[in-house]
Amino acid sequence: MTNKSKDSVTPTDQPDTSKSAKLGLLALIAIVVGSMLGGGVFSLPQNTAATSAVGPVVIAWLIAGIGIYFIANSFRLLSDLRPDLQAGVYMYAQEGFGSFIGFNVAWGYWLMTCFGNVAFAIILMDALNQFFPGVFTGGNNLTSIICGSVLIWGYNFLVLSGTRVAGAINTIGTIAKLVPLILFVIILGFLINYTQLFTNVWGTSPAIVAAGSNPQESVSLFTQILAPMTVTLWAFIGVEGAVVLSGRAKNKKDVGKATLIGFIVALFIYILLSVLPFGAMPQAELATVANPSTAGVLSHMVGDWGDWFMNVGLIISVLAGWLAWTMLCAEIPMVAGEKGAFPKVFAKTNKNHAANVSLWVSSGVMQAAMLLVYFSNNAWVTMYNISALMVVPAYITTTLFMAKICLNRQYDQYAKTGRTMALCSGVLGALFCLFILYASDLKYVALIPVLLTCGLPVYIWSRKEKQLAAPIFNRMEKMYLGILLALDVIVILLFFMTDVFK
Template sequence: MASEHSGKLSAGALTAMVVGSMVGAGIFNLPGRFGAATGPFGAIIAWLIAGTGMYMLARVFQALAEKRPDIDSGVFAYAKAGFGDYMGFLSAFGYWLGSCLGNVFYWVLIGSTLGRFFPEIFGDGSSLIAIVVSLCGVWAFHFMILRGLEQAALINTIVTIAKIVPLLVAVLIMIFVFNYDQFAENFLGGVGMPEKSLVDQVRDTMLITVFVFLGIEGASVYSRFAKKRSDVGRATILGFLGVTGLMVAITLLPYAAMTQQTMAGIQQPSLAGVLAEIVGPWGAVFISIAVLISVLGAYLAWSLICAEVLFAAAKSDDMPKLFAKQNADKVPANALWLTNIVVSLFIISTYFSQDAFNFMLDMTSVTALLPYLLVAGYGVLIARRGAGYEETPNERTRDQIFAWIAVLYTLVMFVAAGLKYVLLLAVLLIPGTVLYVWARREQNARLFSGVELVIFGIALIAALVGVWGLIAGTITP
């Protein structure tokens, strides 16, 4: 937690930021999403792909923290350093927007969790009452965060501990009732499930694996608050390894407790339904309480990250100066106001979505891919150039291999997401260019270079195709 004297975050608090950011909503939904997509064999392949790709990305974040300690704004700053002002802006705006969508998903999940006990009131989390409750929650957190970041960081550390314990209890219960015969029956795909190739099974799990790994960069985003720069990379790796093990267990163990068809049909948050099948109704209540604690804690962490990204981008002239202003408690208040206004608008839009739960989850995953791709690309660049490797030249080849694998992984994730989500990403990114134009005019700077103009043109065409698809009904949210 933050030191009372220095206002800096220790290695433990940075690790809690990573764990708190990653262990939020997604982990409680893994059994249902995987059960609907694949059996244990496909799940193991999916986690090997996702785990390897994200581990490589974590190593890139670690290397960048060590080799470029002068860059302390995290994700978007690496994109700017490597690929120019406009790509830096798109990375910052895309990352911020994805974080906003993730916060919307958290509130939908809260509504869905309450809907398990009050179905007529909360439904699937996008009913009118659920939306009103969500909006009240957004603004309650807003005014709490305005009172100071150190208080919020302390709460995040406490909540992180409170939500890990129920997950560990659930894992122990599932280990205790492990049924090898049931696991073997589900291994290649359970009875009664639709016929799908293994490739299709694995592909259908890819976006949920991206979603549950979001937050891996939590320590990097807050690197300017670190007591020691080396703690940033260490916290990233420790948080990644611990959470990955937990997520794999939560995914695979339910296959040994019930049929895959039962898993696929469980209401979200599906871990609550899994425990209800194993131990009875109290299991659903137990996990549902954990979900509410976990999601509220993750929402707090991501609200901080959203505001920090806008603030850092404004400080480095990538966003309008308006968002660089802080209040008396050192909170980027204007950035927080814009964040929660946008989150509120997205929450209202869920009323019109066919499947708000999965749509918000998948869109959050896709918006994170562009910043991750640019970070991995920058990792390749500095390893090739040797910047920061003067004292450790033997690490260049290793780090370049790690970064290339991370680049390949993020590109594969874009393909797995499909054209629909890529077009919708462009629809969201293009309006944000207004903020870029605003910032460039404040600095009397050139708007686009030749390459940046081409990138803008491609994104604009993709956005227009996406808008046409929404109007024509070929793309549905």
């Protein structure tokens, strides 16, 4: 029998009849959609128009949609084929490539969720500044830091009340935040100038800058397609949310369904939110709208109430998304602690089956990052770029694991059909991850190995805790470690010898 007392360790192989497995299909879809449709979605009009015309924006979303589809399909297939690998973002990497790679995926994904929550705090405070001008300027002044810190610990105590309670609140919040986004799309669909929407579709004609009359040089089509790729990846982070919480699902088959449904809903909303505003104002003017830009666009079309309405929607969206990501960032270290990748203290749960130690440590990391953004000139851009790229190790190892089990015929042990499509999902999903790294800002890509290296002491602690006769790093893992440290040296050289980080 499993000890259910406070601070007990709950094994991941417990049956689904456990009290902790309380998330149904609707709740899992809400986790996926709620994780993806965070505060950043309210800034998509300006974020995409700042670098690209409407045609390249559509192509960028289609490329991202296809790439993320293969990643999401890999998660969906693996959740059906290997339901034994709960919290699959971490377990797929360990199963396929060993404990050290698995740890790095868990560590990187965990940091991503923590930094993502700090990004939520910044944009939430920025939205509140619309109602209290000057009080939350920039989203990272002293008042913003204090209020953001209060929310970090408020969510900490809410999630400590249990996954069932937090999941129910997240479902309600997800439905509530869809309302302003849907109304935004409907209103623009009726009011925009469709002639303007199809003017200078490819951005090949010089645009007129809104603040003056000097022509802005046209940018190549390829550059315009590449520019918003990090924005699109950030928007799709969370597609794996149902897989991360698969150990809490009532029915394991719902995990795959929730992943695919959530992905389709989010892609449809993203494209409309990015495209329709081009019919509300010219690209040059749209590119200068203050974030959250959906508020500025709607205000331009219907008056001041549009600004108020979308900012309220943003606040609801961020509060709901923040809750979903707090649940996720607590789950990853807990499962890693149960499986031995993290020290076993992270696996402790309270009487409500909440990952209390993992949650307290995660909240502490978020608090430290919240204090650091006070010194950032562009805190929102920094946080969302780091978060978007720190998820890449999880995505690429999952897709490579999908490809691996197809190539070595392990797939045939779990299913009789579909191996070709599964292999395509794994290979193309992995290639898309590499494309994202290529399209992203080098200074943020360079931070990936540095942040992964910061987790080495935790990995060594967990390995020593097992008291294994085998060395901490086997021969293959020593090669991985050597590559990681070599990348760190390259980053340091780039920092001191070039302007990459300026």
